[in-house]
Amino acid sequence: MHAIEVVNLTKSYGSLVAVRDFSFTVKPGEILGLVGPNGAGKTTALRALGGIHPPTSGQVRIGGHDIMAEAVEAKRRLAFFPDEPRLFDYLTVEEHLEFAAAIYGVAEWRAPMNALLEELELAEKRRALPAELSRGMKQKLMIACGFIHAPEVMIFDEPLTGLDPLGIRRMKESVTRRAQQGAAVILSSHLLPLVEEMCDSVAVIQKGERIAYGTIDDLKQQIAQGRGDVSLEEAFLAITSGVPQEGPRT
Amino acid sequence: MIHAFLFVTVRSFRNRIVSRLKRLQNVRYLLPFLVGIAYFWFAGFRHLFDGRSPLQHRGFAGSAFSVDLASVVVLFMMILAWALPKQSAGLVFSEAEIQFLFPAPITRRQLLLYKILRAQPQVFISAAVISLLMFRGAKFIGVWACFIALSIYFTFVALGRARLKLLGVGFLVRLPVIAAVAAGVSSLLWRTVDLQAFRAMGSKLKQGRLTDVPALVHSPVADAILFVPRFFGRAMLPESIPQLLASCGILLAVAWLFFELAARTNIAVEDASIQESEKWAARRARLSEQGIRRQVTFRRIPPPFRIPARARPEVAIYWKNLTAGLRISSRYLLIMAVVALYCLGQSFYGPELELPVTGFLALLVAAIFPLLGSIAFAQDMRLDLSRIELLKSYPISGERLVAAEIAGPLTFVAAVELMLLGVAAIIFHTAHLPASADFLASPEFVVITLMLATPVCAAQLLIRNAVPILLPGWAMRAPDEQRGFNVMGQRLLMMAGNLLVLLFVLLPAVCIVVPGLLMARYWFHGSMPVVALTSVLAAALLFFEVWLGIRFLGRQFEKIDVTNELDARGP
Numbered sequence: 001m002h003a004i005e006v007v008n009l010t011k012s013y014g015s016l017v018a019v020r021d022f023s024f025t026v027k028p029g030e031i032l033g034l035v036g037p038n039g040a041g042k043t044t045a046l047r048a049l050g051g052i053h054p055p056t057s058g059q060v061r062i063g064g065h066d067i068m069a070e071a072v073e074a075k076r077r078l079a080f081f082p083d084e085p086r087l088f089d090y091l092t093v094e095e096h097l098e099f100a101a102a103i104y105g106v107a108e109w110r111a112p113m114n115a116l117l118e119e120l121e122l123a124e125k126r127r128a129l130p131a132e133l134s135r136g137m138k139q140k141l142m143i144a145c146g147f148i149h150a151p152e153v154m155i156f157d158e159p160l161t162g163l164d165p166l167g168i169r170r171m172k173e174s175v176t177r178r179a180q181q182g183a184a185v186i187l188s189s190h191l192l193p194l195v196e197e198m199c200d201s202v203a204v205i206q207k208g209e210r211i212a213y214g215t216i217d218d219l220k221q222q223i224a225q226g227r228g229d230v231s232l233e234e235a236f237l238a239i240t241s242g243v244p245q246e247g248p249r250t
Numbered sequence: 251m252i253h254a255f256l257f258v259t260v261r262s263f264r265n266r267i268v269s270r271l272k273r274l275q276n277v278r279y280l281l282p283f284l285v286g287i288a289y290f291w292f293a294g295f296r297h298l299f300d301g302r303s304p305l306q307h308r309g310f311a312g313s314a315f316s317v318d319l320a321s322v323v324v325l326f327m328m329i330l331a332w333a334l335p336k337q338s339a340g341l342v343f344s345e346a347e348i349q350f351l352f353p354a355p356i357t358r359r360q361l362l363l364y365k366i367l368r369a370q371p372q373v374f375i376s377a378a379v380i381s382l383l384m385f386r387g388a389k390f391i392g393v394w395a396c397f398i399a400l401s402i403y404f405t406f407v408a409l410g411r412a413r414l415k416l417l418g419v420g421f422l423v424r425l426p427v428i429a430a431v432a433a434g435v436s437s438l439l440w441r442t443v444d445l446q447a448f449r450a451m452g453s454k455l456k457q458g459r460l461t462d463v464p465a466l467v468h469s470p471v472a473d474a475i476l477f478v479p480r481f482f483g484r485a486m487l488p489e490s491i492p493q494l495l496a497s498c499g500i501l502l503a504v505a506w507l508f509f510e511l512a513a514r515t516n517i518a519v520e521d522a523s524i525q526e527s528e529k530w531a532a533r534r535a536r537l538s539e540q541g542i543r544r545q546v547t548f549r550r551i552p553p554p555f556r557i558p559a560r561a562r563p564e565v566a567i568y569w570k571n572l573t574a575g576l577r578i579s580s581r582y583l584l585i586m587a588v589v590a591l592y593c594l595g596q597s598f599y600g601p602e603l604e605l606p607v608t609g610f611l612a613l614l615v616a617a618i619f620p621l622l623g624s625i626a627f628a629q630d631m632r633l634d635l636s637r638i639e640l641l642k643s644y645p646i647s648g649e650r651l652v653a654a655e656i657a658g659p660l661t662f663v664a665a666v667e668l669m670l671l672g673v674a675a676i677i678f679h680t681a682h683l684p685a686s687a688d689f690l691a692s693p694e695f696v697v698i699t700l701m702l703a704t705p706v707c708a709a710q711l712l713i714r715n716a717v718p719i720l721l722p723g724w725a726m727r728a729p730d731e732q733r734g735f736n737v738m739g740q741r742l743l744m745m746a747g748n749l750l751v752l753l754f755v756l757l758p759a760v761c762i763v764v765p766g767l768l769m770a771r772y773w774f775h776g777s778m779p780v781v782a783l784t785s786v787l788a789a790a791l792l793f794f795e796v797w798l799g800i801r802f803l804g805r806q807f808e809k810i811d812v813t814n815e816l817d818a819r820g821p
Contacts, residue, residue, distance in 0.1 A: 013811075052642040053811045071808070075645035086637040090546045090574040098557060102566030103644050107559040129549060 003184030282739030571658025649804030705792030
């Protein structure tokens with residue numbers, strides 16, 4: 001069974017169609033990169049996947065549960081990581097994790113909390129309020145809150161914004177490890193080398209429509225057309241510059 | 251360079267006006283805008299076409315006395331500006347201005363000029379509003395010139411204070427010096443004040459003929475002290491157009507002089523400005539969340555309880571909001587506890603005659619507390635609106651989320667309400683009430699008020715929470731949308747809507763309570779079980795209405811489109 005199944009997702013704002021007939025699937029353990037130019041509809045698509053706003057039409061299934069019809073069951077399985085960390089000003093780092101654990105029904109949260117605080121280098125700040133944290137630390141706390149319930153599906157919107165090089169490396173390792181443990185991950189980023197390094201497959205979105213979809217190797221080979229190896233960046237530029245492409249998977 | 255500065259100033263002003271006007275195509279913004287306009291019209295602008303201004307009505311315009319009075323006010327503003335505690339050279343710039351201007355090849359003098367130019371649209375609007383409300387016609391030019399000169403003077407003083415600090419003259423040294431100067435100037439002026447002018451003012455003010463009152467001060471010393479301030483007075487309250495034009499010309503020259511002096515203070519404004527701007531931006535961001543005070547003032551207060559293992563998400567949200575309430579709004583709990591203790595103390599140790607007054611005071615506070623308490627304890631959807639993206643990702647239905655969000659502040663508001671009603675009941679029980687108010691001490695009244703207190707508070711909190719769910723754009727304004735006709739209109743509409751909906755919600759309960767009480771009194775000889783039954787029925791009805799409201803708001807919450815409502819707010 002697919003961990004994430006998106007069928008003909010469409011999202012409109014009045015006459016503006018932000019995402020049109022967007023379809024893809026992600027298996028457990030797979031990391032899908034969602035890339036596209038600015039304003040392509042990536043964040044809109046991710047928010048619809050996370051159940052944050054209702055799709056105009058189409059279907060999103062998380063772990064087999066429809067995100068609209070069975071919202072609670074679907075959301076229990078996922079973690080959504082926005083690009084901007086919005087924390088509760090009046091809760092400490094530790095209390096944030098306690099709260100997130102309760103929201104997702106994690107009974108034994110102390111041990112995972114301590115492990116996450118160590119893993120994300122927040123242990124020394126466990127009693128600090130968000131106002132006392134740097135932008136990068138807030139981002140890490142946001143990520144820790146998402147990890148606390150060991151989600152089956154993780155949706156990242158620009159996850160590395162504000163992190164230092166060491167933080168970026170740790171984050172990459174954390175996400176990859178969780179994928180290896182069976183989590184399905186969608187990662188939206190403009191950092192194409194990061195996508196190339198971490199993701200198994202990629203969906204390219206432009207003007208709200210999927211213009212390419214497949215494994216990274218397939219896409220690169222398709223663009224290279226016997227001209228030797230190309231990077232994902234070159235493939236992305238070729239795809240988004242107007243050359244009609246569609247990956248081998250549908 | 252000045253061309254570039256003028257370009258950005260004029261274009262920013264124009265674009266802001268255009269975007270605000272465009273937004274009025276949406277009825278959601280048009281309606282509050284019209285209400286705001288109507289409010290300002292009835293508050294003052296309706297006198298616009300009466301002919302004479304309020305100041306003219308009172309004979310202020312063109313009188314030597316009023317010019318002197320205005321000059322003295324301006325003089326003391328100019329002196330006391332030096333006594334303000336702020337002594338950093340920080341000027342507030344926007345993030346964009348810092349990014350564009352600070353690394354740009356412009357001098358500090360040009361940066362200062364830019365800052366002054368950018369303030370001019372605001373100065374213009376302030377002068378226009380003040381002159382519309384208090385002055386008329388050509389005097390707007392004079393008011394505007396005064397505001398320009400004063401704005402530049404205050405910038406000069408701010409930099410001057412920073413320069414003095416660098417020279418070792420800090421706030422604690424400045425304060426006594428400025429106090430001495432102000433006292434000295436006051437003394438000198440007072441000696442020359444024409445007391446007859448003051449006496450004459452009293453009678454002439456009633457007749458609206460201040461022009462007949464002689465000048466306030468007459469002496470070479472006073473004339474010297476008021477030499478510059480009198481240009482301000484004459485510009486605002488000129489006797490004639492030539493005097494207005496001459497005063498304005500001189501004021502602009504004085505403004506230029508202040509600018510030159512400010513530029514020559516040679517203070518490094520950059521670092522302090524960045525700090526000041528960050529603080530300002532944070533303050534504006536806080537204000538943008540419906541003006542709710544989000545500051546964590548009691549950060550060491552522990553959460554009220556530990557979340558039980560395997561608790562439902564609703565419990566976690568309730569826990570979060572209780573913690574927030576304790577850390578943000580504890581001061582209100584303390585204030586109400588002091589009020590209750592005072593009233594209780596009065597009931598035991600106070601004079602017996604004052605007891606009914608104290609009881610009425612407690613009852614009055616209890617009567618308005620559901621309204622005030624719902625504002626003071628806003629740790630619910632209103633506080634969480636900026637994190638709506640996060641809330642919507644939680645595995646909890648909208649209905650349960652809304653209920654859990656309201657439960658936190660309801661605990662505080664209902665607790666205080668019950669405490670106040672309890673205190674009032676104790677006082678009325680011991681006081682000798684007049685016959686007409688005797689019912690306040692009756693068990694029926696106590697039972698009914700206590701039974702209905704919690705559902706009424708819940709209803710009021712639900713109404714307050716409807717605004718962020720139904721109209722998120724109103725509840726969470728962009729930082730540059732804190733003022734204006736639109737915001738005033740929104741506030742008035744929200745206040746009127748709140749009261750109207752509350753009345754509507756309370757009406758069915760009133761329809762049960764009043765006949766129930768009458769039945770109890772006339773058919774059952776005031777039977778307590780009947781009174782209790784009536785109260786239970788009314789409270790149940792109110793809770794049912796609250797439940798319906800929660801269901802409705804929960805569904806609306808699930809339908810909120812974050813992108814539509816929040817990302818697109820503001821121009």
